[in-house]
Amino acid sequence: MVASVKKRRLGRPVSIVGAGMSHFGAFRGKTSRDLFVEAFQDLMDNLDQGIDVEDIECGYVGNYSSELFEGQGHTAPIIADWVGMTPAPVTRIENACASSGSALREGVMAIASGMYDVVLVGGVEKMTGLPTEGVTDVLATAADVLYEVPAGLTFPGIFGALAKAHMDRYETNLDHLLKVGIKNHNNGALNPKAQFNVTIRQIMERRQARAEQRGETVPDWKDELDFLNDPASNPWIAWPLRLFDCAPITDGASCLLLVSADIARNFTEKPVQIAGMGQASGRPLHDAEELTSLSAAKHAAAQAYQMAGITPQDVQVAEVHDCFTIAEIIATEDLGFFEPGEGPRAVDEGRTALTGDRPINTSGGLKSKGHPVGASGVAQVIEVFHQLRGEADARQLSNPNLEVGLTHNVGGTGGTCVVTILRRG
């Protein structure tokens, strides 16, 4: 944890009163604007009290790279037009995979500044128009193109290095990583909007059934770990990370309606307040102090806890940035949920499962829900919003006293981290 941080406070509190999400997946023929409209319609359809689009005064769109993915720059006013917000100001925010986490922060400050009362924040990414290698190249531009990319670093390679460092320093092993993925798929299987709403066990059993139907030798995988340790079903991507350690390539959009807290009850009986926010920047990986934690995450978390007046122990549900399985383990340590090196044991003991004392990524996380990079930060907040309001359906946590949740959204290899703390009421 970071020793001391300056106390910060919003000039006036801000509440979330609505949320919308597109389906996450691979949607041939859908553009960013189509995806964002789908999320926006979901938001409008599910508001407790409806609103005219003309009453939304300002907007922010988190997007990593519609330039490189779709050849479209200046995306914000196009999205404004497609959702009917013109002439309201809409601005694109880019901080790599933390783009919509940062967009949320801008929306919150826009209201707290006194300029606006009703603000839309969201995120979008259309990634599957390029082949996989192309997507990997686009994502690599979030690393340092002078010092890292020419050395051959891509994101699986970078997070592979973090995993190796964690394994060297602590008792982390390959199965710990796999268990993060198994847990997140168990959650994502309960999320109808997830790209892979299927458990690893179901994937395994389907493959066995298909082999049987085809008259092929049926693999005798005994359980998920057995399945995932078979190189034929889970090939190496960048040692020690395999295919099922990596979040998928995803198309999707997400959005939230923010209002000044003093008018939140006009919109819903169940607003969720922004209790704390922290954002921090970190040096590129080639210049990082250590590889087993992200300094920006620790700084951002310290700011958010300070602002919310809570400690990590007060957080009852969290969505963290599991772009790779190792990233979830490191996140739970950086956030102070577990001591450094203790993250893997917490996974082993089921503490981070839906039924654990510290549920992490109840939505399925980036791993199972999908990771349309510009949309992920706000999508994390949407999951916590639903959990705190008791409307997470089959994923709903059983704790009837859920009050406080947290999201942790990382850009690049920790160049940016945004931590947001939400409180019911």
Next chain:
Amino acid sequence: MVASVKKRRLGRPVSIVGAGMSHFGAFRGKTSRDLFVEAFQDLMDNLDQGIDVEDIECGYVGNYSSELFEGQGHTAPIIADWVGMTPAPVTRIENACASSGSALREGVMAIASGMYDVVLVGGVEKMTGLPTEGVTDVLATAADVLYEVPAGLTFPGIFGALAKAHMDRYETNLDHLLKVGIKNHNNGALNPKAQFNVTIRQIMERRQARAEQRGETVPDWKDELDFLNDPASNPWIAWPLRLFDCAPITDGASCLLLVSADIARNFTEKPVQIAGMGQASGRPLHDAEELTSLSAAKHAAAQAYQMAGITPQDVQVAEVHDCFTIAEIIATEDLGFFEPGEGPRAVDEGRTALTGDRPINTSGGLKSKGHPVGASGVAQVIEVFHQLRGEADARQLSNPNLEVGLTHNVGGTGGTCVVTILRRG
């Protein structure tokens, strides 16, 4: 003008206390980060009261497309690192050529929100690494890639269409356009950081002298208009626009130090206050209501005037977005300085010159100072900041009672417009 706009007010006022700019030009081998560092060092060197970089709490970087120009995404934390701001949060803002106008707005709201007291806002673009056709293609991504770009539209073509529409509707002629460029070069010749700090007359005379030295026929251009009407010296780009109607391709960076107004006097005896801000979005050109004005500019201006409690007649100096000469004429009409169709006559009569009653683009504007697109919005504010503080050197307006200035920053073809009103004190 827009009939009525909602009254908006910042929770607490914000002041500009420092400014820095790199040289604008074509700098082989300099990257965005190099350019931003140059601007930041200029800021730090010229603060009336110095500050430790650790005391800058938050930052925003306007950038249009480091992805497409340099292959570098997630630019903000790299710039944070290079200026020594890590771990302070730094966020990239993108609204095409209005990116740093929007970045300034975010910085102002971040302070007004109560979260921060000292914020850096800036912008940067490194454009000359690509050949000219490549730059034109990158800029075209700020238009609608589904409906406009496939039809062959590039920005010279788009603004050519606006110029043609203005000529059809009003008494605008080709010489009016050229006179905007002549005027802006007259100003830029007085700006040592301008990419082309040279008058059109000087360019003309140098070419005549060179021809004479080489023993070639010396062109008998009588004056600037004569020179600019010669197709050999000023070729057509997209009728009715010629080379000297177009802002150049530029590398450059700009930044401002913002603080809460209540502590501004700790930094300088001559702070400049953010008196009004407006940002608006407009539909893409293919769906615009008319071609002789930009609706976003009118909406943004109306908001800014309302917030500042002034009328267009109160503005004593303005920097407007002259990416093409016609754009300056339209801007001066959209801002209410002149009636629709009266902009060209105002140029003819010298009213917008340094010595006129309504000086426009005293810096040289985008045309002569240069247009590193992500840096231009903040660079406009820097010029007004210097004018209001009486430190614009050879460009300083003679009016000893300068109090109020305005900037007008456009993204795309008016998809975004940001208008900022500055007041001395």
